[in-house]
Amino acid sequence: xxxxxxxxxxxxxxxxxxxxxxxxxxxxxxxxxxxxxxxxxxxxxxxxxxxxxxxxxxxxxxxxxxxxxxxxxxxxxxxxxxxxxxxxxxxxxxxxxxxxxxxxxxxxxxxxxxxxxxxxxxxxxxxxxxxxxxxxxxxxxxxxxxxxxxxxxxxxxxxxxxxxxxxxxxxxxxxxxxxxxxxxxxxxxxxxxxxxxxxxxxxxxxxxxx
Amino acid sequence: xxxxxxxxxxxxxxxxxxxxxxxxxxxxxxxxxxxxxxxxxxxxxxxxxxxxxxxxxxxxxxxxxxxxxxxxxxxxxxxxxxxxxxxxxxxxxxxxxxxxxxxxxxxxxxxxxxxxxxxxxxxxxxxxxxxxxxxxxxxxxxxxxxxxxxxxxxxxxxxxxxxxxxxxxxxxxxxxxxxxxxxx
Numbered sequence: 001x002x003x004x005x006x007x008x009x010x011x012x013x014x015x016x017x018x019x020x021x022x023x024x025x026x027x028x029x030x031x032x033x034x035x036x037x038x039x040x041x042x043x044x045x046x047x048x049x050x051x052x053x054x055x056x057x058x059x060x061x062x063x064x065x066x067x068x069x070x071x072x073x074x075x076x077x078x079x080x081x082x083x084x085x086x087x088x089x090x091x092x093x094x095x096x097x098x099x100x101x102x103x104x105x106x107x108x109x110x111x112x113x114x115x116x117x118x119x120x121x122x123x124x125x126x127x128x129x130x131x132x133x134x135x136x137x138x139x140x141x142x143x144x145x146x147x148x149x150x151x152x153x154x155x156x157x158x159x160x161x162x163x164x165x166x167x168x169x170x171x172x173x174x175x176x177x178x179x180x181x182x183x184x185x186x187x188x189x190x191x192x193x194x195x196x197x198x199x200x201x202x203x204x205x206x207x208x209x210x
Numbered sequence: 211x212x213x214x215x216x217x218x219x220x221x222x223x224x225x226x227x228x229x230x231x232x233x234x235x236x237x238x239x240x241x242x243x244x245x246x247x248x249x250x251x252x253x254x255x256x257x258x259x260x261x262x263x264x265x266x267x268x269x270x271x272x273x274x275x276x277x278x279x280x281x282x283x284x285x286x287x288x289x290x291x292x293x294x295x296x297x298x299x300x301x302x303x304x305x306x307x308x309x310x311x312x313x314x315x316x317x318x319x320x321x322x323x324x325x326x327x328x329x330x331x332x333x334x335x336x337x338x339x340x341x342x343x344x345x346x347x348x349x350x351x352x353x354x355x356x357x358x359x360x361x362x363x364x365x366x367x368x369x370x371x372x373x374x375x376x377x378x379x380x381x382x383x384x385x386x387x388x389x390x391x392x393x394x
Contacts, residue, residue, distance in 0.1 A: 177383030
């Protein structure tokens with residue numbers, strides 16, 4: 001079984017964006033100019049090299065996630081091209097309430113429910129899988145117990161309020177810290193192993209749930 | 211000019227309420243955490259608490275011998291304590307002074323005396339002081355547990371940019387995060 005890693009940038013109070021949807025205050029907001037220090041960049045590139053499948057929400061796809069990293073991947077002189085290439089090459093699975101055709105390369109809309117799709121993907125051979133959100137998908141992945149590792153890139157900023165990936169999850173969740181590292185640019189990378197086991201649907205379940 | 215440090219114990223998602231500590235705090239007790247807590251308190255020249263935190267801590271900690279809880283009891287007892295409360299001190303717990311009214315000028319005066327003033331717990335007081343720009347540093351002891359719901363230490367009014375000072379990983383997966391508030 002390969003792992004599903006959920007990787008997100010957050011504020012110190014673990015919001016993925018502030019109440020206006022802005023991430024101003026993050027050291028780096030995914031602009032072409034990569035403002036992290038060298039060591040954090042290397043860490044990030046290693047993470048991208050460990051995966052070959054990206055899960056994302058329809059909203060993120062619609063907002064241009066796939067096209068954006070495709071364009072960065074083409075900028076050979078840009079250090080960010082080193083990880084953008086990995087995202088570009090990876091298979092993308094897009095989750096949407098309405099089923100549709102994808103016009104992006106190497107990207108497909110999930111045709112089955114989240115649980116079935118992820119279980120099948122996990123059972124396939126390959127490198128690790130990664131999810132970036134949006135926040136709704138991230139929350140759903142945590143809630144359903146499919147996240148094996150949570151990688152938080154905690155920025156040196158307090159938003160006070162905003163969009164959380166933890167608020168109002170149905171139950172309490174013990175997690176296991178596997179790594180904590182502070183970087184010169186002010187970002188702290190926290191890696192947690194999630195200890196919840198998935199709410200796997202019964203194999204013979206043929207009801208109309210979902 | 212002294213430094214005001216807020217030292218807070220939190221779940222990963224920032225919950226700090228005492229009622230649910232059996233979930234998010236007590237299970238992660240360890241020699242490393244106890245030592246870290248002791249060493250953090252030892253940085254303080256004086257402690258600062260709101261009334262609720264004080265009334266929660268005073269009865270039990272004031273009745274302990276100095277060597278209890280790996281020596282933490284003694285450190286808490288012998289470090290001067292300033293309590294934001296209109297009432298008198300409720301326990302004989304070392305050097306304790308109370309002040310009522312607006313906390314901002316009172317804490318400003320305490321800071322002017324110099325040294326490290328350490329705020330513990332006290333969410334409401336922390337919010338007031340953070341809003342007034344009096345909090346200089348945050349030391350957060352983060353437990354590997356997600357509560358999902360519950361009262362969180364960092365509130366809406368505490369929005370600020372920070373500088374990372376130090377990150378330490380403790381033996382049961384607890385984190386010790388030290389930040390300085392970025393000015394200007």
